[in-house]
Amino acid sequence: MTIKGKAYIAGIYEHPTRKAEGIPLAQLHAEVAKGALDDAGLTVADVDGYFCAGDAPGLGGFSMAEYMGLRVRQTDCTETGGSSYIAHLNHASQAIATGKIKVALITLAGKPRTGGAPPGRPPMAVIPPDAPFELPFKPTVLNLYAMCARRHMHEFGTTSEQLAWIKVAASHHAQHNPHAMLREVVTVDEVVNSPIVADPLHRLDCCVVSDGGGALVVVAPEIAAQLQRPKVRILGAGEAIKHTNGGEMDITWSGAVWSGAKAFEEAGVRPADIKYVSVYDSFTITVLMQLEDLGFCAKGEGGRFVSDGNLISGVGKLPFNTDGGGLCNNHPGNRGGMTKVLEAVRQLRGEAHPAVQVKNCDLALAHGTGGYLPTRHGSATVILERA
Amino acid sequence: MSAPKENVVVADRAMAPYWEAARAGRLLLRRCSACSELHYYPRPLCPFCLSSEGEWVEASGEGVIYSWSVERRANPPYAIAFVTLREGPTLMSNIVECDLDGLSVGQAVRLQFEEREGQPVPVFKPA
Numbered sequence: 001m002t003i004k005g006k007a008y009i010a011g012i013y014e015h016p017t018r019k020a021e022g023i024p025l026a027q028l029h030a031e032v033a034k035g036a037l038d039d040a041g042l043t044v045a046d047v048d049g050y051f052c053a054g055d056a057p058g059l060g061g062f063s064m065a066e067y068m069g070l071r072v073r074q075t076d077c078t079e080t081g082g083s084s085y086i087a088h089l090n091h092a093s094q095a096i097a098t099g100k101i102k103v104a105l106i107t108l109a110g111k112p113r114t115g116g117a118p119p120g121r122p123p124m125a126v127i128p129p130d131a132p133f134e135l136p137f138k139p140t141v142l143n144l145y146a147m148c149a150r151r152h153m154h155e156f157g158t159t160s161e162q163l164a165w166i167k168v169a170a171s172h173h174a175q176h177n178p179h180a181m182l183r184e185v186v187t188v189d190e191v192v193n194s195p196i197v198a199d200p201l202h203r204l205d206c207c208v209v210s211d212g213g214g215a216l217v218v219v220a221p222e223i224a225a226q227l228q229r230p231k232v233r234i235l236g237a238g239e240a241i242k243h244t245n246g247g248e249m250d251i252t253w254s255g256a257v258w259s260g261a262k263a264f265e266e267a268g269v270r271p272a273d274i275k276y277v278s279v280y281d282s283f284t285i286t287v288l289m290q291l292e293d294l295g296f297c298a299k300g301e302g303g304r305f306v307s308d309g310n311l312i313s314g315v316g317k318l319p320f321n322t323d324g325g326g327l328c329n330n331h332p333g334n335r336g337g338m339t340k341v342l343e344a345v346r347q348l349r350g351e352a353h354p355a356v357q358v359k360n361c362d363l364a365l366a367h368g369t370g371g372y373l374p375t376r377h378g379s380a381t382v383i384l385e386r387a
Numbered sequence: 388m389s390a391p392k393e394n395v396v397v398a399d400r401a402m403a404p405y406w407e408a409a410r411a412g413r414l415l416l417r418r419c420s421a422c423s424e425l426h427y428y429p430r431p432l433c434p435f436c437l438s439s440e441g442e443w444v445e446a447s448g449e450g451v452i453y454s455w456s457v458e459r460r461a462n463p464p465y466a467i468a469f470v471t472l473r474e475g476p477t478l479m480s481n482i483v484e485c486d487l488d489g490l491s492v493g494q495a496v497r498l499q500f501e502e503r504e505g506q507p508v509p510v511f512k513p514a
Binding site: 129130132133134136137138139140142143144146147148150151154195196197198199200201244245246247248249251374375 | 402424425426427428430433434435453454455456457458459460461465467468469475476477478479480481492493503504506508510
């Protein structure tokens, strides 16, 4: 049993807001849902499966199903942080492939700037068992990801200048995105001379904090055949959880090693075949580790791979995050997986900004990481094809 | 971070020896009697085989910095680290009584305890 070719992304929408003053979370979810259904040419009455994560207000999907008037046969509230929405895409495809549903709606919304969940804080009603052994030492999202960077530098000689190239590439793309929070092109010097926030990470190694949201509509092939918009076929997906493994830790690699391998195996393609990649960019180090782990270069070679503009569309060999990504465009609810899929779909449709559109973009990969890179995180990978 | 308080020692009968030892300045690890693996943070069921047969093992207190960072925006800034114990497991901790600009991966460190909200927790200083 495979999802390969059995489900299509028919509609996408990215909320234009970056600061949703006076707009509650539920409204943002509903607005992105409407946007994606309109894009697909479907209505809310067509939706028979609903997928959301912990950013949705209320218990599971109940409140949002009620708010939007959904009548669904399947719901899935898998919560794996920022990787949730790519996991949802996998689960929706499975449900469609097995005939349980025909039209799946996936939504994300967040308001870390204007009074939603505070930045970096997933909803967690029960104290996790690791808390007494970690929280007294004041881990933050910043210093946790910084420790991955530090170890990667130690083992492989990765430098701050190499990491900076990732931000530079994102900024080259963001200059063309009118919605992006940071549209100014930056240089390697500017990144490495920005203040250190958590050694060895600088301020410009970090993503933005933004409000916003996004949605996807995933449909069965027979529905896709009736729709007018360019079609994007799901070829394969993989998921993984990586954790501290009882104290036998290696924080230089991520769960993308596992989720990526599964996605490539199911899709029947190789990293060299991928024309465009969306990878989670909470920090520059996140991108570098994931590109290695997904197989775009050997472990430890990431620093050299991302240098000299290799990730810039039209310049390098592997254009990435052509919307500006989390580093420059947006990071709704501190959860980057959704926006990764949105830009991959735009690239495959040929609807990215002309200045960053990848020529003949027929195969793309989107990857998300959720949680905390060195301790415990979720990884989800999807490979998409222009139909 | 994710939980409501910084230092949460939950009512947990199985972990009582760990916290009692901490009050006496000793760091306990857990060794599984079925598969012989050491693990940390300690759990009553082994994370490698789920056996509930295990024993407490006292750590020597010797370790090396596996990775580290300094939270520069905090007032005052502090050093967080993963420390690999001589016995094998790696744990999260702080490096204290140190030069924040003089830390390095592989640096030898030594266990001591510091109270955090009334609870002694294992921290390390340069050896």
